Structure formats: structure tokens, C-alpha cells
Amino acid sequence: MTNAQITLIQIDNYGPWTVTPEPRREVDLQTLQSRLYADLSQLIGNREGYVFFTRFDNMVAVTNGLSLDDHALVQESVGNRYPVTVSLSVATGTNPVQALHDATELLQDAGSAQDHSRREILDGRTIDEEFRTDDDVQIAHFDVNDMTGNYTDEVNAFDSFIHIEQGYAELMRYMREAHDSLSFFVGGDNVIAVCPNLTESDYEDAIRHVKESVEVDLKVGVGQGRVPQDAGMDAKHALETCRATGSKIEFE
Amino acid sequence: MTNAQITLIQIDNYGPWTVTPEPRREVDLQTLQSRLYADLSQLIGNREGYVFFTRFDNMVAVTNGLSLDDHALVQESVGNRYPVTVSLSVATGTNPVQALHDATELLQDAGSAQDHSRREILDGRTIDEEFRTDDDVQIAHFDVNDMTGNYTDEVNAFDSFIHIEQGYAELMRYMREAHDSLSFFVGGDNVIAVCPNLTESDYEDAIRHVKESVEVDLKVGVGQGRVPQDAGMDAKHALETCRATGSKIEFE
Amino acid sequence: MTNAQITLIQIDNYGPWTVTPEPRREVDLQTLQSRLYADLSQLIGNREGYVFFTRFDNMVAVTNGLSLDDHALVQESVGNRYPVTVSLSVATGTNPVQALHDATELLQDAGSAQDHSRREILDGRTIDEEFRTDDDVQIAHFDVNDMTGNYTDEVNAFDSFIHIEQGYAELMRYMREAHDSLSFFVGGDNVIAVCPNLTESDYEDAIRHVKESVEVDLKVGVGQGRVPQDAGMDAKHALETCRATGSKIEFE
Amino acid sequence: MTNAQITLIQIDNYGPWTVTPEPRREVDLQTLQSRLYADLSQLIGNREGYVFFTRFDNMVAVTNGLSLDDHALVQESVGNRYPVTVSLSVATGTNPVQALHDATELLQDAGSAQDHSRREILDGRTIDEEFRTDDDVQIAHFDVNDMTGNYTDEVNAFDSFIHIEQGYAELMRYMREAHDSLSFFVGGDNVIAVCPNLTESDYEDAIRHVKESVEVDLKVGVGQGRVPQDAGMDAKHALETCRATGSKIEFE
Ligand SMILES: Nc1nc2c(ncn2[C@@H]2O[C@H](COP(=O)(O)OP(=O)(O)OP(=O)(O)O)[C@@H](O)[C@H]2O)c(=O)[nH]1
Ligand SMILES: Nc1nc2c(ncn2[C@@H]2O[C@H](COP(=O)(O)OP(=O)(O)OP(=O)(O)O)[C@@H](O)[C@H]2O)c(=O)[nH]1
Ligand SMILES: Nc1nc2c(ncn2[C@@H]2O[C@H](COP(=O)(O)OP(=O)(O)OP(=O)(O)O)[C@@H](O)[C@H]2O)c(=O)[nH]1
Ligand SMILES: Nc1nc2c(ncn2[C@@H]2O[C@H](COP(=O)(O)OP(=O)(O)OP(=O)(O)O)[C@@H](O)[C@H]2O)c(=O)[nH]1
Ligand SMILES: [Ca+2]
Ligand SMILES: [Ca+2]
Ligand SMILES: [Ca+2]
Ligand SMILES: [Ca+2]
Numbered sequence A, B, C, D: 001m002t003n004a005q006i007t008l009i010q011i012d013n014y015g016p017w018t019v020t021p022e023p024r025r026e027v028d029l030q031t032l033q034s035r036l037y038a039d040l041s042q043l044i045g046n047r048e049g050y051v052f053f054t055r056f057d058n059m060v061a062v063t064n065g066l067s068l069d070d071h072a073l074v075q076e077s078v079g080n081r082y083p084v085t086v087s088l089s090v091a092t093g094t095n096p097v098q099a100l101h102d103a104t105e106l107l108q109d110a111g112s113a114q115d116h117s118r119r120e121i122l123d124g125r126t127i128d129e130e131f132r133t134d135d136d137v138q139i140a141h142f143d144v145n146d147m148t149g150n151y152t153d154e155v156n157a158f159d160s161f162i163h164i165e166q167g168y169a170e171l172m173r174y175m176r177e178a179h180d181s182l183s184f185f186v187g188g189d190n191v192i193a194v195c196p197n198l199t200e201s202d203y204e205d206a207i208r209h210v211k212e213s214v215e216v217d218l219k220v221g222v223g224q225g226r227v228p229q230d231a232g233m234d235a236k237h238a239l240e241t242c243r244a245t246g247s248k249i250e251f252e
Helices: A014-018 A026-045 A068-081 A096-110 A147-152 A157-179 A200-214 A228-245 B014-018 B026-045 B068-081 B096-110 B147-152 B157-179 B200-214 B228-245 C014-018 C026-045 C068-081 C096-110 C147-152 C157-179 C200-214 C228-245 D014-018 D026-045 D068-081 D096-110 D147-152 D157-179 D200-214 D228-245
Strands: A004-011 A050-052 A058-062 A086-093 A122-124 A137-144 A182-185 A190-195 A218-225 A249-251 B004-011 B050-052 B058-062 B086-093 B122-124 B137-144 B182-185 B190-195 B218-225 B249-251 C004-011 C050-052 C058-062 C086-093 C122-124 C137-144 C182-185 C190-195 C218-225 C249-251 D004-011 D050-052 D058-062 D086-093 D122-124 D137-144 D182-185 D190-195 D218-225 D249-251
Touching: A004 A096, A026 A050, A026 A058, A026 A068, A026 B026, A026 B050, A026 B228, A026 C026, A026 D068, A050 A190, A050 A228, A050 B026, A058 B157, A068 A086, A068 A122, A068 D026, A086 A096, A096 A122, A096 A182, A096 B157, A137 A157, A137 A228, A147 A157, A157 A182, A157 A190, A157 A200, A157 B058, A157 B096, A157 B157, A190 A228, A200 A218, A200 A249, A218 A228, A228 A249, A228 B026, B004 B096, B026 B050, B026 B058, B026 B068, B026 C068, B026 D026, B050 B190, B050 B228, B068 B086, B068 B122, B068 C026, B086 B096, B096 B122, B096 B182, B137 B147, B137 B157, B137 B228, B147 B157, B157 B182, B157 B190, B157 B200, B190 B228, B200 B218, B200 B249, B218 B228, B228 B249, C004 C096, C026 C050, C026 C058, C026 C068, C026 D026, C026 D050, C026 D228, C050 C190, C050 C228, C050 D026, C058 D157, C068 C086, C068 C122, C086 C096, C096 C122, C096 C182, C096 D157, C137 C157, C137 C228, C147 C157, C157 C182, C157 C190, C157 C200, C157 D058, C157 D096, C157 D157, C190 C228, C200 C218, C200 C249, C218 C228, C228 C249, C228 D026, D004 D096, D026 D050, D026 D058, D026 D068, D050 D190, D050 D228, D068 D086, D068 D122, D086 D096, D096 D122, D096 D182, D137 D157, D137 D228, D147 D157, D157 D182, D157 D190, D157 D200, D190 D228, D200 D218, D200 D249, D218 D228, D228 D249
Parallel strands: A086 A122, A218 A249, B086 B122, B218 B249, C086 C122, C218 C249, D086 D122, D218 D249
Antiparallel strands: A004 A058, A004 A086, A050 A058, A137 A190, A137 A218, A182 A190, B004 B058, B004 B086, B050 B058, B137 B190, B137 B218, B182 B190, C004 C058, C004 C086, C050 C058, C137 C190, C137 C218, C182 C190, D004 D058, D004 D086, D050 D058, D137 D190, D137 D218, D182 D190
């Protein structure tokens, strides 16, 4: 049984800030957003969690192993170094979609994302140490087969990207609806999903669905662990096994 | 008539590097990628260009105003500060898709993205100073209507994101096929497109198409200028006019 | 009794790297060095440690509370994201100078700072959990009195800086020789020292010495704690008490 | 004849900010300061200027080749991405110390460094294009002889650093008083100086003085150019000639 701890990270009142007093230079917004994401990756990653950039103004993290105090430190550090602040809400559950749903609700109850008086919320609960197990996190690392040979080196960069985006959009929606999983594009031709206890045939189903709907060929490595870093690293090793053996699905 | 100068930025031999000698920690790859993007935003932005993260291992920039020497400096600076290097290829044209196509071909001709001896290519040509005009770049800034009130504050963070992704996937594909434009997600509920000389009815068509296919409601501000920064800032001001007047399409 | 845990961080073979194959652009070296330092500040700071930039190619950290595994993660993360690697050696003791001496020796025994085959050393020992106490770290935060009114707003920026540098050079040397302390410039007019169990009269002595030798007027706040962050924050509060009451030395 | 263009960069009202509402975590201040410096290095370096971290809250740049508009863009970009803002003032002259003096005065006249209503000043004048020459900037790159063999690999890291600091403190003061030059520590055992038209015997004098006063053995490479990047790179090549030939002073 998995038990994911999911954190929603929301930049406070960001929309209005981007246009006050005048629209701000896009390159600066891009820099701000991507560096904030990079910092969160390091701070949460330093405690073996994972963060996904998602919309950049709303990011999703898997934080098994991080306490609320650990969250508070991240929040304080962002507040000290950026012109914007972040709110964090945490929820847990066997179903990652439900956990994110609960985390979202907590934040919504505290006020609108564009309420300028709702700032630096830190709410929710983490998994008690005694209930943590070595199977709490299942992570699946999806990858497009021979993207380089078939696309990157062959068609123009935008059509390659459309191909990946199509695969990603279909995978993310299907994994969410059919398999209660949260899937995130992580660059290149890779998608990482946070899943409940899925089986080999669930992954087969998802890969087949994407192949049939949008003709994108995927392989997937799956890992499970106490913390995201362990599950994710196992998933990467499993993916290397796919590469070595030509198989489509591997569990480490 | 527009005359976009498009640069393709490709991390050299990145796929193999990410798994050599062992798969590298995902949080570090995320940090590396997003900081590289942030740096390019600053360096290219400092000369009034725009960069889009796209796949992160392949990024697309609009670089009207940057010479090949300016590109070389960016390339050298990346090489001095990152464990990876980048190749850059530049092409120009009235049709941004064609320009990116040409830039891609240049790079493909120099060798595979995963050829470890193909490194730090710098190729292509920029627009001669005498041929540059004040209409060279058309930029459209698309935004979802009342995303916060209808989604961010209402449904769970992942379903909000799926809504945006659907809109984006549809818009990017349609704008590419019907209107020869390159569209990029830039965070939040925003998409920025680099377009040839499109008219109001072209934008109407695109917005209608997205609304009909995936029920995502867009507005758009359009700007035109000598350099991306001017066109993009005009587009933002036009979008503010949409917000103020309730209109769906504004040209600045 | 204090028991400082000191980590020496050394960029491997950095001198030769800066000029291979040709001297590298100074602005890139500056960026690399200061960002590496910033990252270490975040990674070590996220576990309540302190880092000082010192020479940038050799940095000193106070790491009470960080295990060797924590150090290994930092080392791996740097290796994944920079074109250079770092070696880390750790030693402990009641006397911070002696601890740094021991840490230095460990690294020197492993090979030269400019031996290109000596890479990513991780050596030394941390304080066993059972021997850690709430007094392990004493930190003193020194600050020049009314630097702004007397210098920054009055003389030219370089002469202001010479004034600070003189005070710093004298303080660092005297604190090392007379009081077995490691003092580091941290920007502005501030110096932070890692000290053994010093008393109020020791600080009086140091402040008097600096005043007499180079006419720089200091005040100091002192804190003590289990980890650098607690000791350092107490020192800052003590310094605020100096500011409020006009006193020259405060212990929190 | 040199004609340096010097920019003083001052964080606005930084002292009060660091303790409002409570003292902020030192590791966050360190991160903020060093990243701001890194960003300025990239932005100013992208236009062939040099920046020195100096006090971090007051930095000094050599900006031959940057217009006031270029400065404005840097200022805007910092304001968009940091919780603090910066003021910039620019002055020029054959004597770098005098130029910094004039730049400082401009800023002081606009208000105190700790006046919370004095923000984002941009003042001064740059060298008119027609008056710029290929000899405008003279840069000297000083380096301690065999620092690694005599110190880094031999004595403890702090005593090595004290040795460098002594050399630096003496050099900076002497170069300022005897030779109207601004000298800055740039990490490792290196100091870079911005000089008026100095001769070989001036450098001989400075090296001798430092050797006699504090027993630090220096060599120096000197370059001259239209912009700091060219002068600085020439200085580095000259220093490599010192290394190759064993000489103490080389002009490129
Ligand atoms: N985020 C992330 N991206 C990766 C990782 N491995 C590869 N990538 C990305 O995926 C891109 C394509 O690399 P590969 O998947 O190795 O190449 P391929 O041509 O598709 O080959 P196969 O997958 O082996 O069939 C790279 O440029 C990276 O951007 C990873 O572990 N994490
Ligand atoms: N990259 C980028 N993102 C922006 C910009 N403006 C807003 N956003 C993003 O869009 C998100 C939503 O903000 P808005 O579009 O202002 O909010 P909304 O609720 O959709 O309201 P309306 O668009 O006014 O109907 C913000 O959180 C930002 O992430 C911009 O100029 N650039
Ligand atoms: N690293 C660091 N620097 C600080 C801190 N507080 C202040 N500074 C620096 O010190 C500079 C001067 O600020 P203050 O010391 O407050 O100003 P002052 O004019 O000397 O006034 P008093 O110290 O109150 O007499 C600031 O610009 C900062 O660079 C701190 O907590 N940490
Ligand atoms: N900022 C900067 N630092 C440098 C540069 N070159 C070397 N360093 C620094 O200087 C340190 C010592 O390197 P070297 O000066 O090459 O070594 P050394 O042992 O003193 O040898 P010699 O100078 O050749 O006698 C390095 O660790 C770097 O920190 C440079 O170009 N710029
Ligand atoms: Ca692949
Ligand atoms: Ca919107
Ligand atoms: Ca002070
Ligand atoms: Ca040296």
C-alpha cells in the first residue's frame, strides 16, 4: 500500500504581482519562476523529496520524509530571497490524486490564490513517523522510445516537441482518470508519475492507451520506496533495464 | 511582414550524460535544466530576446537583435559554468516554423544530438542590420479567462493543470498547422506565440477552435516590434486592455 | 564547553581548471564561485549549518548536526551541476582553529589541491549524536558602529571598504592568535566568528585591540547553541540588543 | 591615457531590511548577496564589463561600453527578481579612484544608503562613444606565487587565508594611496586592480612594498583595452607568461 505525502506549493497573489504597477518583463518572470523551482528542487531534494514544476505558479511536491518544520524552513528561505512568497499545504493518502485534492482544499479554504492578504499559509499534516513504511511511494518514470533517432535528429524541433506534448497530455489525463496517478513532464521526452499501488498490467494498459490514441511509444521503469528519492532512483534503474533488454515495463 | 530570427539551443549529448556512469539524481537534473534556462533568459533577455524552455534539452529562442558574436558569448559562458555544453543554430524567415525548421536542419547536419563528438556547434545566420525593420517580430500572449475564479480556487490543482494543458496542447498544434506559429507554455495559464503576420480574424479562428475542441476560453494580446522584448511587452499591454474592456483580442 | 564541527570544502584542481585550455572569462569564474557558495549556503543552511566563502576555492563550514551522509549528498549534488567537483573533510574539537587544522590535514594527506587525480574526497568524522550538547557552537557576530553615518554616506565607496577591510584583517588575525577563533567577513560591515568558550572580557579585549590598532569601532553579539543556526540567530538578537541599548557586547 | 567608467552599485536600505521585522537567517542573506553578485557579473559581463563584490551591499563595476540604458535594464531586472532594489551611479575619469569618488558622491547626494525612500537611483554619465579609445581600461591581475605548494597544501586553511588577506589588505591600501588604483580580491589568491596608466616600475614598487611589509610574494599580468573584458583577458594572458617565464611583471 502506498501512502504519498503531497505538498501543493502556490506563489501568493502572483497574477496581480506580474502586472503591478506595469506588466513586468517576461524574461524576468521566466527567470524568477525557474529559479524558484530550482531552489525548491534543491531544498526538498536535499531531504529526498521530489518537486514538479507543473504550472510554476502552482507546483506539486512529493514530500514523504519532510516534517512541517522542514516545510516552514523552505517557506522562510523563499520569503527571504524572492520578491514573492509561497503558501504550502500538505496532505497524505493511498491515492495521490486524493491527497493533492485534500491539499488543494486546505489552501482554497484559507483564501483565494489572488487574495493579497492570504500569504505564507502553512497547513496540513504529514505522516506520523510510526506509520511510515518502505512502500509509501511508487514512482513511474516514463520515456519515449528512441526519441532522438526518430524525432530529434529527424524532424524540426517544434514538431518533435508537439509529438512529446501529445504523448504527455494523453498520458497525464489517462493516468489521472484510469489510475489515480499524477504525471508530470520533467523535460526531454520524460514523464514522471506518482502512483498508487499499480501493477504491471496497469502500466501496460496506460502505454497501450497512449500508443493507440496518439501514436507515442513509451517504456516505463517503476520503483517503490520510503521516500521519493529512493522510489525515483529505482525507477531510473528499472528504465535502464528496459533500455538494456528492450522490454517496455520494468519494476525494480 | 515579419522576419523572425529563431535560435535552436540544444544541450549536447544530454541523454547519455544523465545516466553516466549511473542515473543522476532527478532533483539535480531539474535544477540544472531550470537554471540553465534561467541563465539563458537573462543573457538573451539582456539583449531584448526571448527564450522558451520547450523540452529543456532543446530550447527555442527568438533572437532578433543578437549577432552571432552575441550567441558565441552565451555559448562560452554556459560552457564555463555548467557540466554540459550547448549547441546553437540560427535561422530567419517570414515564417517562424520554417525558420525553426531551417535552424534544426543545420544542427542535424552537424551530427546527432547524442553524438558525443558533436559539441558547441554555432551555426546559421542572423538578419543583416540593413534588412531589419520595426515589424520583424509578432508576438501573441494568450491567457485563460478567469482561471483563478473558475479553477485554481475551485478544483484540485491537478485538474486545473489538466485544463490548462489541454488548452495549450490544442492551441500549440492548431497555431502550428493553421497559422505557422510557434506557441509555448510560459507558466500559470499563459501561452506565448511567435507568429507570422497574423490578423485579428486568424486569432479569432484560433480562439474559437480551442474553445470548441477542448472548452478552454482564451483571450489574446498581440504586439509587433523590432525585437522580441518590444513585441512581447506590447502584447502584454494589449492583454491588459482585454482585461480592462472584456474584449478577447487586442492589437497594441 | 564548545565542540565545533568544522568542514573544509575545497574545489578540486581549480587553479589549473581556470586556465585550461585558455584563461576563462573572469565574470564566469566569479559567477561560478559565488553560485557554488550560494548553493552550499542553502544546502548546509537547510540543515542549520553555516558556510563562509573565505577564499571561494577553499570554504569553511560549521556543520554541527550534519552527518557524513548529509555531506555526501551535498558533494554529489555539486558534482551533478557544476563543471568542477569538491572535496570535503570534517573534524571536530573544542578549539575551532584546531578542528580546521585537523580537517585541512586530512585533505592534504589525500593529495594536493592541484593534483588532478585527487577528486571528491570525503573524509573525517562528525560528532556522535550522544556527545552533542546545547553549547557546542559559540558564534560571535561583529559589526562596525554607525558605518553608514560615518563612512558609507560620507567618504568614497573604496575608502569605506578599506576601513572595513582593515578592521576585518586585524580582527581575524587577533581572534585567531589570541582567542583560537575563526573570523569571516560576511558582507557589509559584518564579521562572524566561530569561537571556543570565550567570555565577555575576551570580546572586550578583541574589540579594544582592533580599536587601538586600526581605529575601527566594533560591537558584538554572542550566541551559543547546539547548531550554528541557533547560535548565529542568538548572536543576531544579541547584536540588536547592543543597537537598542548602546552596549558593545551582549550575550544572548 | 586611461578613461575608466566606474559604476557604484548599492543595495537600497539593506541594513534595516536584514533585521526587519526580525533578524533574517544568515544563510539566506549570504545566498541573496552572492546570487545578486553572480547575476550582476553575468549581466554586466555579457556587455564586457567587470563587477567586484567588494562589500556585497556596495559593489563596484567597471562599465566601459555600457550605456545608461544598459544600466537601467540591469536595475529593472534586479528589481523584478529580488526582494531588494539597487541604486546605480556612474562616473568616469583618468583616475579610477576619482571616478569612484564622483560616483559615490552622486549617490550620497541623492540620500542615505539607509533612507527607505531613496530607491533605484540611476544617475551619472557614461563616456561618449566618440571619446572612447582602445586604451581606456588598464587592468592588473595579481597572484600569489606558488600559493598551493607553500600554503594550501602545507598549513591549515585559515592560516593560508590569513596570509592571502594580509597580502590583499596591504596591496589594496598601497595601490590606492601610491597609485590611484582600485584593487579587489576575486577569490583564491588573486587580486584584480583597475589602474590609471601605470608603468612597469609602478608595479615593481607595489610588489616590493607588499613583499617588504607582509612577506607576500606577488606576480602581476597587465592588460589594456577598450572594455574591461579585453583588458582583463590580456592581463590573464600576461600572467600566464609570468608563469611560463618566471618573470614577476608582464604587460600584454
Ligand atoms: N528529467 C530527465 N530527463 C532525462 C533523463 N534521461 C533522459 N532524459 C531526457 O531525455 C532526452 C532523450 O534522451 P533519451 O531518452 O536517452 O534518448 P532516446 O533517443 O529517446 O533513446 P531511448 O530512450 O534510449 O530510446 C534527453 O535529452 C533528456 O532531456 C532523466 O533521467 N531525467
Ligand atoms: N509567464 C507569465 N505568467 C503570467 C503573466 N501574467 C499572469 N501569469 C500567470 O497566470 C496566472 C493566473 O493569473 P491571471 O491570468 O492574472 O488570473 P486569472 O484568474 O486567469 O484572471 P484573468 O486572466 O484576468 O481572467 C498567474 O498565477 C501567473 O502564473 C505573465 O505576464 N507572464
Ligand atoms: N551578512 C550580514 N550583513 C548584515 C547584517 N546586518 C547588516 N548587515 C550589513 O551591514 C551593512 C550596514 O548596516 P548596519 O550595520 O545596520 O548599519 P550601520 O550604519 O553600521 O548602523 P549600526 O550598526 O546600527 O551602528 C548593511 O548594508 C549590510 O550589508 C546581517 O545580519 N548579516
Ligand atoms: N578569480 C580567479 N581566480 C583564479 C584564477 N586563476 C587561479 N585562481 C585562483 O587561485 C587559486 C590558486 O591557483 P594558482 O594561482 O594557479 O596556484 P599557485 O599554487 O599559486 O601557483 P602559481 O600561481 O602558478 O605559482 C585557485 O584555486 C583559484 O582560486 C583566475 O583567473 N581568476
Ligand atoms: Ca527516450
Ligand atoms: Ca488568466
Ligand atoms: Ca554596522
Ligand atoms: Ca597563485
